[in-house]
Amino acid sequence: MRFSIYRYNPETDSKPHMQDYELDIEAGNMMLLDAILLLKAQDETLSVRRSCREGVCGSDAMNINGRNGLACVTPLSGLKQPIELRPLPGQPVVRDLVVDLSQFYKQYRSIKPYLINNEPEPEIERLQSPEDREKLDGLYECILCACCSTACPSFWWNPDKFVGPAGLLQAYRFIADTRDQATNERLDNLEDPYRLFRCHSIMTCVDVCPKGLNPTGAIGKIKEMLVKRTV
Amino acid sequence: MAIAKRTFDALIIGGGGAGLRAALQLSHANLKVAVVSKVFPTRSHTVSAQGGIAASLGNVSEDNWHWHMYDTVKGSDYLGDQDAIEFMCRQANEAVIELEHFGMPFDRLPNGKIYQRPFGGMTQNYGGAPVMRTCAVADRTGHAMLHTLYQRNIAAKTHFFEEYFAVDLVMDGHGYALGAVALEIESGEPIFIEARATLLATGGAGRIFSATTNALINTGDGLGMALRAGIPLEDMEFWQFHPTGIAGAGVLVTEGVRGEGGYLVNKDGERFMERYAPSAKDLASRDVVSRAMAVEIHEGRGCGKDGDYVELKLDHLGPEVIQHRLPGIRDLSIKFAHVDPIEAPIPVVPTVHYMMGGIPTNLQGQVVMPTTTAPEEAVLGLYAIGECACVSVHGANRLGSNSLLDLIVFGRAAGNHVIEYLKENPFPRPVPDGALDLPMARLSRWDAKRDGITVDELREQMRKTMQRHCGVFRKEEVLQEGVREMLEIAARLPDVMLRDHSKIYNTGRIEALELENLMGVALATMISAAARQESRGAHARDDYPLRDDDNWLKHTLYFSEGHRLDYKPVRLKPLTVEPFKPKARVY
Numbered sequence: 049m050r051f052s053i054y055r056y057n058p059e060t061d062s063k064p065h066m067q068d069y070e071l072d073i074e075a076g077n078m079m080l081l082d083a084i085l086l087l088k089a090q091d092e093t094l095s096v097r098r099s100c101r102e103g104v105c106g107s108d109a110m111n112i113n114g115r116n117g118l119a120c121v122t123p124l125s126g127l128k129q130p131i132e133l134r135p136l137p138g139q140p141v142v143r144d145l146v147v148d149l150s151q152f153y154k155q156y157r158s159i160k161p162y163l164i165n166n167e168p169e170p171e172i173e174r175l176q177s178p179e180d181r182e183k184l185d186g187l188y189e190c191i192l193c194a195c196c197s198t199a200c201p202s203f204w205w206n207p208d209k210f211v212g213p214a215g216l217l218q219a220y221r222f223i224a225d226t227r228d229q230a231t232n233e234r235l236d237n238l239e240d241p242y243r244l245f246r247c248h249s250i251m252t253c254v255d256v257c258p259k260g261l262n263p264t265g266a267i268g269k270i271k272e273m274l275v276k277r278t279v
Numbered sequence: 280m281a282i283a284k285r286t287f288d289a290l291i292i293g294g295g296g297a298g299l300r301a302a303l304q305l306s307h308a309n310l311k312v313a314v315v316s317k318v319f320p321t322r323s324h325t326v327s328a329q330g331g332i333a334a335s336l337g338n339v340s341e342d343n344w345h346w347h348m349y350d351t352v353k354g355s356d357y358l359g360d361q362d363a364i365e366f367m368c369r370q371a372n373e374a375v376i377e378l379e380h381f382g383m384p385f386d387r388l389p390n391g392k393i394y395q396r397p398f399g400g401m402t403q404n405y406g407g408a409p410v411m412r413t414c415a416v417a418d419r420t421g422h423a424m425l426h427t428l429y430q431r432n433i434a435a436k437t438h439f440f441e442e443y444f445a446v447d448l449v450m451d452g453h454g455y456a457l458g459a460v461a462l463e464i465e466s467g468e469p470i471f472i473e474a475r476a477t478l479l480a481t482g483g484a485g486r487i488f489s490a491t492t493n494a495l496i497n498t499g500d501g502l503g504m505a506l507r508a509g510i511p512l513e514d515m516e517f518w519q520f521h522p523t524g525i526a527g528a529g530v531l532v533t534e535g536v537r538g539e540g541g542y543l544v545n546k547d548g549e550r551f552m553e554r555y556a557p558s559a560k561d562l563a564s565r566d567v568v569s570r571a572m573a574v575e576i577h578e579g580r581g582c583g584k585d586g587d588y589v590e591l592k593l594d595h596l597g598p599e600v601i602q603h604r605l606p607g608i609r610d611l612s613i614k615f616a617h618v619d620p621i622e623a624p625i626p627v628v629p630t631v632h633y634m635m636g637g638i639p640t641n642l643q644g645q646v647v648m649p650t651t652t653a654p655e656e657a658v659l660g661l662y663a664i665g666e667c668a669c670v671s672v673h674g675a676n677r678l679g680s681n682s683l684l685d686l687i688v689f690g691r692a693a694g695n696h697v698i699e700y701l702k703e704n705p706f707p708r709p710v711p712d713g714a715l716d717l718p719m720a721r722l723s724r725w726d727a728k729r730d731g732i733t734v735d736e737l738r739e740q741m742r743k744t745m746q747r748h749c750g751v752f753r754k755e756e757v758l759q760e761g762v763r764e765m766l767e768i769a770a771r772l773p774d775v776m777l778r779d780h781s782k783i784y785n786t787g788r789i790e791a792l793e794l795e796n797l798m799g800v801a802l803a804t805m806i807s808a809a810a811r812q813e814s815r816g817a818h819a820r821d822d823y824p825l826r827d828d829d830n831w832l833k834h835t836l837y838f839s840e841g842h843r844l845d846y847k848p849v850r851l852k853p854l855t856v857e858p859f860k861p862k863a864r865v866y
Contacts, residue, residue: 059782059783060781092778093779096786099318099494099496100324101495102615105327123614146784162434163381165380169380171376175392178387180387184384188416191422228382
């Protein structure tokens with residue numbers, strides 16, 4: 049099995065290069081991460097993030113044959129060889145497949161990703177109907193892997209000004225939560241030519257999301273709410 | 280060597296559920312708190328918890344904390360400390376309600392309250408009918424909890440050291456913890472984080488075994504740090520085998536599947552748990568179910584061409600329940616077992632899942648150990664919480680959905696104690712000369728060595744040995760052989776070398792440091808297991824098939840110096856209620 053992997057160590061390399069690797073394995077039921085761990089055992093210098101190896105922690109997002117995804121839930125058998133692995137696009141590369149996600153996290157923090165409710169706390173849970181709770185499905189499951197935002201050209205051009213699909217999905221997660229009382233402030237925070245409106249609905253975020261979520265849909269709903277608010 | 284220094288009131292090592300819950304308590308008290316985590320906090324292993332968090336809210340079926348306490352004591356095979364168990368079960372409701380107020384998106388009942396499901400070993404009326412006690416967010420409860428806690432910490436402006444690897448504790452000659460040395464992974468530079476209180480919240484160490492549900496980061500770093508500081512580890516022979524890891528992949532399938540009505544079958548299609556646990560059946564506690572599965576496989580009733588797994592059947596629940604309550608499981612099963620559980624059963628095997636033992640603590644999370652003057656004293660300024668700690672609420676076997684509860688109850692309790700402790704200790708203690716020598720030597724060792732075997736080679740030998748010699752069923756010769764092999768493997772640690780000596784984001788260096796921690800945990804496990812000549816909870820001996828309360832109703836303490844073992848009594852007296860006396864454990 050043949051691989052071509054983006055390598056860059058700022059201590060020794062003046063510029064990045066692609067390095068070829070081979071593994072004598074059958075794809076079988078293996079995931080891409082299994083192969084990367086075998087390569088890592090051969091070549092300790094290859095740097096990559098990984099943790100849960102089951103698609104819930106979001107560590108091992110990378111660009112796989114031109115498409116963002118999680119290595120741990122990408123079956124080897126479906127990949128064309130040589131399998132080309134690159135770091136997530138548009139972000140500063142720290143080393144090899146590891147990118148600096150500071151801007152991504154900063155945008156996430158900027159939408160105040162926490163429940164705001166100023167009522168006195170009841171002794172029991174705040175009640176919420178199953179129907180209202182269902183409005184959060186498809187939103188709360190985000191694992192912050194950054195596959196979506198780093199596949200979005202608007203985020204590449206304006207990572208400091210455009211919140212990006214992941215952050216906007218979470219913004220809508222709190223707007224949609226019937227327990228949250230800060231909808232107006234949240235909308236104010238997004239009513240901006242860059243923060244929200246750099247999204248041109250090209251839907252690459254939906255296409256690459258390893259959890260099957262739909263940031264474009266959530267962004268559309270925020271835009272709708274802003275329109276309704278003005279009329 | 281000059282080293283950068285930062286000073287905080289409190290330092291928390293680990294950004295999972297326990298660490299983040301404690302951090303929140305401290306940040307809310309306007310203390311300057313630093314959380315050091317080797318991964319971005321939401322990548323911590325709490326994120327993988329699926330089924331739920333136990334609390335006797337009684338939203339579905341009648342319930343109270345006394346029943347929860349009884350189940351937990353019985354589940355622990357009477358090795359759990361009853362004062363700690365009372366403390367946890369009493370606070371469960373408040374702790375879970377607090378999570379809801381933080382914004383955690385719990386599933387709901389038609390009346391708007393939190394949805395609860397049955398889980399193994401959780402009963403009404405002291406061992407009666409199954410109770411619906413486990414509060415759930417579909418089958419992604421850990422993910423929802425971890426993200427909620429991280430989000431609250433953003434609001435509370437907690438200071439995070441993301442992707443910093445904690446190397447070692449810094450102690451003074453008087454037994455106080457003064458903080459820790461950590462390595463910034465991105466730059467490869469060490470830093471001394473000084474704090475008047477240090478909390479270890481580094482999670483489990485399932486990576487000492489070949490087959491585990493645990494994340495690759497679960498390498499027992501806090502346990503290694505404790506051992507190197509001369510602190511013992513408690514009850515390390517007790518490792519939970521989760522009944523339903525996906526065969527081959529090791530990925531977890533929540534007990535919530537059986538809570539929702541799924542069950543296990545052997546190759547004859549027989550629902551075999553009816554023979555082993557006539558009353559609780561598939562909802563018996565995990566040690567009981569895992570042993571039954573191992574017996575079925577061993578006696579030739581396993582499924583598949585090699586007869587090496589059993590099947591978890593849930594297609595009868597219907598697509599509606601599976602898609603609504605168990606969507607994550609369906610996804611994992613399709614990806615890792617190539618089976619859609621709506622149509623066909625999932626192949627499963629017992630898989631190492633959870634470490635009941637850990638760093639000994641009291642109810643406030645303070646690390647405790649024997650001293651020359653007292654049977655047990657607190658190590659001042661040092662705390663341990665969550666899976667890396669042994670308080671001990673899980674004893675010899677943890678009940679499913681009690682671990683997330685453990686994280687938040689003791690995360691909060693430790694936070695509260697730290698607040699008081701800091702009032703009494705308002706100034707940093709002087710850092711004695713040489714206090715940083717241990718961590719700095721540990722770091723430079725890896726750059727000095729230029730030939731030898733690889734990290735990967737020794738780590739895989741260790742994992743294979745642990746898997747072969749410390750499995751679901753254990754016996755004398757196999758354990759003794761395991762101890763011999765582990766001592767040999769550990770003796771080769773100085774022969775291991777790094778092939779990559781670069782500084783920037785050198786994950787090879789991190790794996791080398793992790794290997795040292797894994798080795799300490801593996802030795803503690805094997806040596807503690809070989810010594811315990813009885814069967815209790817997850818520690819099942821072929822040659823000592825019965826529980827022996829006369830000789831073994833006691834906690835093990837393992838000290839790395841000389842691999843010495845000591846024992847301490849189980850705390851059988853609860854805080855306020857009558858004790859539950861050990862009796863035969865039937866499900």
